[in-house]
Amino acid sequence: MALTPDDVVTKQFQHVRFKEGFDPDEVDDFLDEIVVEWRKALAENEELKAKLAAYESGAAAPAQAAAPAPAAEPVAAPAPAPAPAADTSAPGAASAGIIELAQRLHDEHVAEGVAQRDKLIADAKAQAASIINDAETRGREEVAKLDRERAQLETRISELRNFERDYRAQLRSYIEGKLRDLETTATTSGSNPVSAIGL
Template identity: 80%
Template sequence: MPLTPDDVVTKQFQHVRFKEGFDPDEVDDFLDEIVVEWRKALAENEELKAKLAAYESGEAASPAPQPAAEPQPAPVAAAPVAAAPAATDGAAQSAGIIELAQRLHDEHVAEGKAQHDQLIADARAQAASIISEAEARGRDEIARLDKERTTLEGRIAELEKFESDYRSQLRSYIEGKLRDLETTGTSSGATPVSAGL
């Protein structure tokens, strides 16, 4: 089936997941089809040019003269008229295919660049959002840890004061008991322990 300019214009490539752009194999296959059709058109164009050159040089125009019949110029003249549009059509079709392929290429490149720019803009926005969120979390965590540190420092101060008060009270209590013991010891020192028995 010959490739038409409409085929080039309407060709849709499949998007590839996890990569930008189109499936390279599909694009390569389609471009191979274009190249084959283009080469056919170029070969046909060369063939028509050769026929036209041969006609213009007079090789194909003069058939062997027949003595009884008049030469018929109309069919001979019709051949170059038909060949010239065919040559022009082939060249125009080739140029059209190339132009359409170039336009399609430019559209895909422009679309790819736009998609590239959009992805970069989205990534930068997402990065800025993540950084902002991380900074906010960091500030909140630092504030929470500062508050917790203040609470713990207050608790430590309370415990140190409690320890100091407890030691003082314990020292006072022990000293009081020692005084009571000394007082009891001196008053009972006059009476021997065995005397009570």
């Protein structure tokens, strides 16, 4: 298992019942994993340092220069002269290769960052558009609901006004009818003598 510093930071140990602390076996196993990974990392680090030191000192260049030497013809005198030139140019070429690799990695990381930035911006714009659409839809639904309620209230108000008008008309005609009845009763009773009424 490749152990990362985050693994060390986030490691959770089980609590032991009936006593405080963590399970010692679990802690020991985890620490053993840390030691193994650390030793691997240190060994790899030392190996890389040794390779870098050998590369910088030019020890790797003779191995590269040795390959063309057997192919050379018996002309031995001019052969050693190009070898030092190869030795001095090899670290420069290696440095150029390392710089080119670093530049390529940098460009890849920058391109990846730009792509991720563009993706985040696109996602944010899509989310914003979705939120705006939802809000507009809810707003339209609320306006439509309020319009329906207003229409219902206006209909109810109209019905109540019609009912009031009809009620007033009926009440007026009823009262006028009663007044007419009262007047006719008064006029008919006024023409009869009092003795006819029974007084």
